[in-house]
Amino acid sequence: MRIADEKVDIPPSASATVMTTKLDPWGAVSIEDYSKLFEEFGISSFDAILPQIDDPHTYMKRHIIFGHRDYQLVLDAMKEGKPFSVMSGFMPSGRVHLGGKMVMEEIIWHQEHGADAFVAIADMEAHSVRGVSWDKCRKMGIEEYVLSLIALGFEPAGHIYFQSHSSTVRDLAFELAGSAHFSELSAIYGFSGETSVAHMVSVIMQSADILHPQLKENGGPKPVVIPVGSDQDAHIRLTRDLARRMRKFLVEDRNEYVSVRGKAAGPDMIEAAADYLLENGCHRLKRYEEHIDVYDAAGAQDIEELVRRFEVEEGGYGFVPPASLYHRFMTGLAGGKMSSSRPESHIALTEDPKEAARKVMKAVTGGRQSLAEQKKLGGEPDGCSVYELMLFHLSDEEEELQEIYEECRNGTRMCGTCKKVAAERIKRFLEEHQRGRKAARERLREYGL
Ligand code: SF4
Incomplete structure (x- = not known):
């Protein structure tokens, strides 16, 4: 019943990016080749499920979102009108740039498609990992992230919260911490004896952020998708493991029957679960001391849902392992990775529009050394930061992108034109976005902030 992870070819538009495989949420990230993420980490190709989406987001259509884990569960809920959530978070330790805008747009797209949306301002992480003071966390969280999120279209029906203000998330983090071990945090994040305990706590807080939309009070359990850059996969894997560990039952499809095994449930609870299944239409079942075998025609997914409901009624969580979407990184304007700590590499959403335009005019492109060489050999739009600006943010037209790509490759387009x-477009976008941010400031109360 679990969606099989598929090994696939690299999407054409992702294949040009050459990096080394190291997923480090806090370090300088470099990823040698996105196909390795499919092979080494079991991330599935997004292209394989793209045809199921009637009106995909631009990032989906353009293969910028290239991979996922268990997104089928989210798609099914979306199509069937069942509850699902989208959740992501932002660490308020620097200016929000175009990379943050990508995550915000993905959250908003899911909200528009029926998701109950959650956004964490990860102030506990910023404080423990980057040493940002609480005052600054608060200021930066609102001034940088929340205003842009609202200006881009996040609706007040969603939830924006600061980690340190949510006792629900902190309580859940404490529960999750009981199932997490130092050895695995150390293996995933490279924690050592020198790592502060607060840093470790911030990791568990993020897992609690991801799982708390599934609490009973938030209408859970239910599928939740986390849109992230692929450097954040370590958090996703840990949280998926924790979600499974918090379950009281393990439901497995054995083809002829479905096995419901008590993981953290004693014989009495297994007996009660069998009664619950009977009451809810599963009449052909065999009871054992440690498990129940269900032979009814109901699919494993339906039985899993019943078992989750029972588990929640018995005070458990019944978590669905969170799904995730992975997007490509943009090339930095100065070459290499776009990074918040290198202002020349990125464009902040709060930046002076004229300064942003100036950065674009100075950007490293995929152009050749001279005009003559460019005319003769053509440019290299794959990995060109200016082409990527158009692809990721500044062009709505597929034909226009196709034309730029082809003209660049055949040497009839010069970098100055691009x-x-x-x-001009980034300047206009920022002027408009910053007007939206001003209007958003007046609306903070609607969001409970
Ligand atoms: S012509 Fe345009 S797309 Fe091609 S390398 Fe130059 S800036 Fe990039």
Whole structure:
């Protein structure tokens, strides 16, 4: 019943990015080749499920979102009108740039498609990992992230919260911590004897962020998708493991029957679970001391849902392992990775629009050394930061992108032309976005902030 992870070819638009495989949520990230993420970490190809989405987000259509874990569960809920959530978080330790905008847009798209949306401002992480003071966390969380999120279209029906203000998330983190071990945190994140305990706590807080939309009070358990950059996969894997560990039952499809095994449930609870299944239409079952075998025609998914409901009624969590979407990183304007700590590499959403345009005019492109060489050999739009600006943020037209790509490759387009178009558009986008941010400031109360 679990969606099989598929090994696939690299999406054409992702294959050009050459990096080394190291997923480090706090370090400088470099990923050698996205196909390795499919092979080494079991991330599935997004292309394989794209045809099921009637009106995909631009990032989906353009293969910028290239991978997922268990997104089928979210798609099914979306199509069947069942509850599902989208959740992601932002660490308020620097200016929000175009990379943050990508996550915000993905959250908003899911909200528009029926998700109950949750956004964490990860102030406990910023404080423990980056040493940002609480005052600054608060200021930066609102000024940088929340205003942009609202300006981009996040609706007040969703939930924006600061980690340190949510006793629900902190309580859940404490529960999850009981199932997490130092050895695995050390293996995943490289924690050592020198790592502060607060840093470790912040990791568990993030797992609690991801899982708390599934609490009973939030309408859970239910599928939840986490849109992230692929460097955040370590958090997702840990949280999926914790979600499974918190279950009282393990439901397995054995083809002829479905096995419901008590993981953290004694014989009495297994007996009660069998009664619950009987009451809810599963009449052909065999009871054993440690498990129940269900032979009814109901699919494993339906039986899993019944068992989750029972588990929640008995005070458990019944968590569904969280799903995730992975997007490509943009190339930095100065070459290499776009990074918050290198202002010349990125464009912040709060940046002076003229300064942003100036950065674009100075950006490293995939162009050749001279005009003559460019005309002769053509440019290299794959990995060109200006082309990526158009692809990720500044062009709504597939035909326009196709034209730029082809003209670049065949040497009839020069970088100056692209830069002028991109500089003008980024300036206009920022002017408009910053007007939206001003309006958002007046609406903070609607969001409980
Ligand atoms: S012509 Fe345009 S797309 Fe091609 S390398 Fe130059 S800036 Fe990039």
